[in-house]
Amino acid sequence: MRGRSLRIILFLMVAVTLSALVYGYAFSNNDSFVGSSIDEQFPVPAEARKSDVPFSNPGVVYVRYNMKGVEEAESIPDFYEDEIRKWGWKEDKEEKVGALRVFVKDGKTMNITTHTGFFTLFTKKSSGEPHKAVAGSPRAAVSKPQSAPEK
Structure with missing residues (x-):
């Protein structure tokens, strides 16, 4: 028994x-991933929660996502970076500065910065021409100077 x-x-x-x-x-x-609120073609982990943080640069589209496990020092978690690549985005490694990473796809550029407990996505507002990289942090975002087109 x-x-x-x-x-x-x-x-x-x-x-x-x-x-x-x-x-x-x-x-x-x-x-599980969904398209971001500023570009449906850029993935965001489904667990990330959009937060309402004001941003006052009229030439930049910006969104902040809160997510556990994100650390500034460790950058983008591997599972997320792999998914960004699966969605067809390629990293522009020359634009990487500290926690800022830049990804490009189909003439568009998406900037991502990681912080402890959250990450931000930002890009230039569309004006009918392809997005360009936005240099610096989102609080001080300015357009990166572009060289003149070759003739």
Whole structure:
């Protein structure tokens, strides 16, 4: 009788542990992404929550997302960086400065900066011409000087 009780308890413990693992994996948002609020073609982890932070540069579209696990020093988490690439964005490594990363796709540029507990996305407002990189932090964003087109 006692051996049977131990087997039942052991079975229940294994079942509860496996259920917790399956539930955690199934509802992990590390594999769920949505288009960002400023460009539907740029992915944002579904777990990230848009926050209303005012930004006063009229030439820049800016959004801040709160997300646990984001650290300025570690930059973009690997799972997120992989997804950005899967969505067709390529990093412009020459534009990387500190926590600022710049990605380009189809003539558009998306800037991302990481901070502890949140990240920001920003780009120049569209004026019918392709987006250009925005240099510096979003608080001091200015257009990067562009060289004259070749003739």
